[in-house]
Amino acid sequence: MTKPYADLRRETETRDRSLREKVMSLEEAAALVDDGDHVALGGCTLSRTPMAMIWALIRARKKDLVVSRSITSTEGDLLYGSGASRHVMTSWFSQGIVWGVSRVMRHYTETGRAIFEEWSHMAMGVRYRAGAMGVPFIPVRSMLGSDLTGRIDGPKEMACPFTGDRLLLVPALNPDVALIHVQRCDAYGNAQMDGLPFMDADIAMAANRVILTTERIVSNSQIRRAPDRTRIPFITVDAVVEAPYGCAPHECYGVYEPFLPNLDAYAALIGRDAEAGVKEYLERYVYQPRDWVAYLDLLGMDNVIDAARRGRSVYND
Amino acid sequence: MTDNGSHSAAELLAVMSSRSLEDGQTVFAGVGIPLLAATLAQRIHAPGLTILFEGGVLGPFIVPGELPPSTNEQRCTRQANMVLSNTDVLLLLQRGYVDIGFMGGAQIDRYGNLNSSYIGDAENPKIRLPGTGGGNDIASLTRMIVSMIHEKRRFVEAVDFVTSTGYWHGGTSRSDSGLTTGGPYRVITDLAVLGFDEETRRMKVEALHDGVEPDQVQDATGFELMFDDEIGRTEPPTADELAVLREMDPDRVYIA
Numbered sequence: 001m002t003k004p005y006a007d008l009r010r011e012t013e014t015r016d017r018s019l020r021e022k023v024m025s026l027e028e029a030a031a032l033v034d035d036g037d038h039v040a041l042g043g044c045t046l047s048r049t050p051m052a053m054i055w056a057l058i059r060a061r062k063k064d065l066v067v068s069r070s071i072t073s074t075e076g077d078l079l080y081g082s083g084a085s086r087h088v089m090t091s092w093f094s095q096g097i098v099w100g101v102s103r104v105m106r107h108y109t110e111t112g113r114a115i116f117e118e119w120s121h122m123a124m125g126v127r128y129r130a131g132a133m134g135v136p137f138i139p140v141r142s143m144l145g146s147d148l149t150g151r152i153d154g155p156k157e158m159a160c161p162f163t164g165d166r167l168l169l170v171p172a173l174n175p176d177v178a179l180i181h182v183q184r185c186d187a188y189g190n191a192q193m194d195g196l197p198f199m200d201a202d203i204a205m206a207a208n209r210v211i212l213t214t215e216r217i218v219s220n221s222q223i224r225r226a227p228d229r230t231r232i233p234f235i236t237v238d239a240v241v242e243a244p245y246g247c248a249p250h251e252c253y254g255v256y257e258p259f260l261p262n263l264d265a266y267a268a269l270i271g272r273d274a275e276a277g278v279k280e281y282l283e284r285y286v287y288q289p290r291d292w293v294a295y296l297d298l299l300g301m302d303n304v305i306d307a308a309r310r311g312r313s314v315y316n317d
Numbered sequence: 318m319t320d321n322g323s324h325s326a327a328e329l330l331a332v333m334s335s336r337s338l339e340d341g342q343t344v345f346a347g348v349g350i351p352l353l354a355a356t357l358a359q360r361i362h363a364p365g366l367t368i369l370f371e372g373g374v375l376g377p378f379i380v381p382g383e384l385p386p387s388t389n390e391q392r393c394t395r396q397a398n399m400v401l402s403n404t405d406v407l408l409l410l411q412r413g414y415v416d417i418g419f420m421g422g423a424q425i426d427r428y429g430n431l432n433s434s435y436i437g438d439a440e441n442p443k444i445r446l447p448g449t450g451g452g453n454d455i456a457s458l459t460r461m462i463v464s465m466i467h468e469k470r471r472f473v474e475a476v477d478f479v480t481s482t483g484y485w486h487g488g489t490s491r492s493d494s495g496l497t498t499g500g501p502y503r504v505i506t507d508l509a510v511l512g513f514d515e516e517t518r519r520m521k522v523e524a525l526h527d528g529v530e531p532d533q534v535q536d537a538t539g540f541e542l543m544f545d546d547e548i549g550r551t552e553p554p555t556a557d558e559l560a561v562l563r564e565m566d567p568d569r570v571y572i573a
Contacts, residue, residue: 044372044389044403070403071389071450092450097348098386098570101447109445116445118434120453121371122411125404141411142457145482145494148449151439157495166495195391196373197402253391314391 002136002154002171011208017235021187026056026292029211029239033057033065033177039085040128040173040207041069042180042200046096046258048193049075049250050179052213052243055295058082058286068173070124070199073250074266077104078286081278086114091121099267107274117152119143123170125199130172131206139167178207180232181246183255185214189237190223190230195253195314197231204232213243215255245296245304256311259303324554326507327572328562329526330464331357332554333505334419337462342416343367345455348388349571350464351419352379353562360561369415371451373406375399381564384571407451410458417502418455420463424476427520427540429483429501429513431456431463432476439478449480456481460502467506472538484518491518508534510551514543524549 003011030053033039039057043049054075057065065085067076072090079085081104093116094102108114119127120143130138139158144166149155154171180200185191191212193200204210212232217240223230246252249259249266270277289295296304324332327350334354338344340363346355352368356379359366367376372389376398379385385392394400409415422431423446433452437443455461461481465471483501485491491500500518504511510524521543522534527550535542566572 045387047372047389047391071387090448092448094447096386101444105447106445110442112441116448118448120449120457121403121451122407122454125402125407129404141495141497142454144457144496145479145485145491146453146457147439147479148434148453165497168495195394196389196400198373198389199402199404201402202404251390253394257391258386311391314394 003174005134005136008134008174015238019188019234022189022237022240023187023217024239024241026052026241026243027060029053029241030056030060030062032209032211032239033062035063036065037176038066038068040175040178040203041067041075042178042198042203043247043250044069044196044198045071045073046250047196048181048198048252049073049247050181050213051075051248051250052181052246052292053179053211053241054078055286055292058084058282068124068175070121074263077102077270077278078282080104080108080114081275082282082286087117088115089117089119091119091124095263095267099263103270103274104278118148119152120148125202127170127173128199128202128206130170131174132202135172137169137171139169141167143168173206175203175207177209177211178203179211179213180204181213181243181252182232183215183252184218185212185232185240186218186220186223187240188220189232189234189240190220191232191237192223192226192229193231201231204236207236210237211239211241212237213241213246215244215246215252217242243292248296248299248307251307251311254311254314256307259299259307261303262299324559325572326466328559329507329554330466330505331562331572332558333510333526333551334462334464335361335558337503337505338363338366338417340365343369343414345369345371345410345415345418345459347371347419347421348385350421352384353565353571354419354464356565357558357561361558369406369409371403371406373401373403375401375406379565382567384566407454410454413498415459418459418461420452420455420461420481421465422452422463422481424471424473425463425465425504426473426476428485428487428518429463429504429520430476430479430485431481431483432478434480435478437477453481456483457496457499459499461499462502463504465504465506467508467534467537469537469539472540474540484513487518488516508537519543521545522548524551526551527553
């Protein structure tokens with residue numbers, strides 16, 4: 001996972017980093033992802049999940065992706081169930097505490113058909129940060145003594161050359177592709193996020209390609225009026241896709257909260273039979289809809305309105 | 318969870334956990350009992366308590382009836398002082414800004430090691446659990462309070478997997494491993510308040526809840542407990558404490 005520095009630099013040098021328009025469709029953006037790529041997902045648990053892009057990758061029948069994320073929710077189930085990924089690297093993996101342990105995660109990992117590679121939450125973040133910094137590792141003071149380090153390939157203990165402290169070195173992550181959903185960005189990929197920033201800025205800097213999905217595309221002039229709000233530099237971005245409600249059924253800060261009826265129905269479906277349930281959900285919500293708008297139509301206008309009403313409530317204190 | 322008529326086991330855990338928090342402390346809390354306990358402490362005796370969420374929130378104020386479903390959603394940010402990346406909020410633990418971390422787990426052993434990863438052999442588990450999240454970082458980098466229902470299948474001789482390191486093999490083994498700060502501070506259950514012996518680092522009973530006898534605690538534990546020479550008695554939850562909890566969680570999602 002840790003790329004040789006010369007390769008990292010060469011791959012970055014060959015990318016077109018000019019101030020150019022990068023707007024494309026979900027399908028076109030999906031073509032930027034190859035089978036077997038390491039794909040890092042922005043957001044966390046149910047928040048700012050790049051669901052529209054994940055949805056597009058599953059529809060494009062991608063295979064063998066290694067997927068990493070700070071914390072993984074239902075999108076991990078969908079990646080396992082569709083076969084798009086058999087390897088998820090994350091710190092916590094289930095729909096959410098209120099729904100209990102994910103039956104789908106359990107089913108695929110307990111039968112040995114998928115890997116859930118577990119790192120501590122801070123270690124995941126520090127690995128992306130090392131990738132963003134262009135260094136091969138960062139020392140941390142966590143995970144020592146635990147059994148976590150014995151089940152993953154990579155971390156090494158060392159004595160600090162300055163103090164003698166025992167430290168754990170966690171290797172950098174430089175994902176092949178980062179998928180990040182934001183509230184707004186311009187056609188060049190200058191992205192501005194509201195609310196929780198999660199690990200997205202580090203992931204964008206660490207990755208070799210970045211696909212942004214956005215609630216709306218704004219003008220470059222609007223970005224330039226508040227450059228202090230820009231969190232992802234356009235020079236890291238390769239594709240911009242406008243995807244309204246692009247995290248549904250998860251949430252996007254200030255725009256919509258989770259679509260709870262859909263999440264409850266999903267939990268009930270996989271509760272009856274994990275594998276058949278996730279496949280039925282994939283068929284109905286991922287493969288069958290004509291396009292992203294048709295998918296939102298399936299979620300239902302009443303649910304869209306309800307999620308949006310709750311989402312905007314942060315601006316009504 | 319059991320209910321003795323006046324309050325549920327979960328409510329008892331939340332109340333007793335809240336009383337372990339002091340005004341002015343900075344507390345890392347997950348959703349569920351930890352957040353309820355921290356919020357309760359703020360309302361009752363620790364108005365200057367600062368809550369941190371691993372989703373990246375510093376000093377939020379939870380709106381009654383709007384408990385967040387995880388610590389990573391917009392509901393966690395209500396009236397917060399700051400939002401920051403998960404990485405940075407977790408690094409505050411490593412830097413030393415956090416007094417107490419709140420944890421749960423599926424299993425705990427006599428040295429406070431916690432398992433939230435696998436039931437059974439990790440190679441071929443009976444149950445794959447959701448994993449550490451920030452739990453390992455909290456356990457590694459600050460003093461932690463563990464809230465758990467007291468059952469033999471949870472308080473075990475040896476955890477199936479050490480997700481979060483407590484006092485590891487006891488004695489000085491935790492600090493020898495490189496974890497030179499923090500460690501388990503208290504374990505709060507529906508039967509008792511437990512701590513750890515200064516030297517051996519074995520779990521010991523410090524106080525019993527109303528109506529609980531020492532044998533009952535030992536019987537619900539899969540390893541031999543130590544008992545303080547003078548075992549205390551906790552005061553039962555007050556009407557005020559229970560009222561705050563029920564106002565926070567009117568649908569009884571976490572306190573049932």
